[in-house]
Amino acid sequence: MxxxxxxxxxxxxxxxxxxxxxxxxxxxxxxxxxxxxxxxxxxxxxxxxxxxxxxxxxxxxxxxxxxxxxxxxxxxxxxxxxxxxxxxxxxxxxxxxxxxxxxxxxxxxxxxxxxxDSKHDTVNWLPMRWYVNIKRYEWTKEEKYKNISEACRIKIKQATNKDGGIEDILPKGKSFNLQYDLATVAVLQYMNCRGLEIDLSKEMGFLLNSVAPDGDINYQGRGTNQIFAWGMWLYLLSSSQDEVETNKAISFLSNKVTIMLENNNLMLNNSKGEEKHLWWDYHYSSVYTAHFLFWMVLSLVDFQKKAIKTKNSESKDSELLFIKRPIILFQLLMGEKNI
Structure with missing residues (x-):
């Protein structure tokens, strides 16, 4: 791929x-x-x-x-x-x-x-903003960048539920979806692979528990079926030494990606990109394809670099309940949450 x-x-x-x-x-x-x-x-x-x-x-x-x-x-x-x-x-x-x-x-x-500094607080952007300000501090030694990094860390922690699910907007209860949850965790894992020590055990446990029997991870909420999630998911799995789930994800993706690229699409369906079927007005084929390539390349660089010892929580405060059977997954949304 x-x-x-x-x-x-x-x-x-x-x-x-x-x-x-x-x-x-x-x-x-x-x-x-x-x-x-x-x-x-x-x-x-x-x-x-x-x-x-x-x-x-x-x-x-x-x-x-x-x-x-x-x-x-x-x-x-x-x-x-x-x-x-x-x-x-x-x-x-x-x-x-x-x-x-x-x-x-x-x-x-x-x-x-x-x-x-962007001052942007959408949660899946915060790890990137955190890392960028770490680099700014390294280069300039200006204390303000260190303070911004710490503020980003705190906001991500505030957005993280006890079960490991990460909401995408604060205050909680406004937006949760799997694509942007795993996007947040992927950048945090990149930072771990650069020497930080961020505990992602429950966050990874939540995501692995969310994988459908066929290997799909991007089937819920805003961004469903987009390629955006997948380079980051491959990165998370390969860098954290999860060979079984990596192979499952590759198996799910391989044929779908070929069709997507042939069609200049950004959705994992058979539509032509020119139709922009199910796209939002800010979607562009080139942007999402480049993002997919970027994270696949990083998955090669950081292959098996930083294991994550996963932890499953009894809490259900992300208000999603997954009931798995060998060929089907039931997902129940408990409560009122804009996804």
Missing amino acids: VNLTLKTCENWIKVDQNGLLRFIDPIDKEEISAHYGATHTAAAFIVLGNLRGDLILLEKGKSLLISVIKRWDTSKLLPSFHADFNNFALCVAFDTLKDIDSELCNQIKKKVSSTS
């Missing part, structure tokens, strides 16, 4: 009239610069190119990243600029480049440090 998704993303790289690389969406026919497709593709190329010793892919990633940086100050003014996603991708690229390209690393540090 990595190579197939990589080839798709490579086909969307074009050179603009100024000689800069752009990551062009196959449906909208332009780069979605306010979102995070270009940054995630650049970081994925850099990390994978370095991992495989593929200098051509590495240089392509660096060229795309240089293009992003040159246009950063304009892009970040766009109304829907995804600051935490973009800053996070730059920091991931930095982690690979720090020993091989000091000049580009300095440009990354300058752009990330000169970009104001």
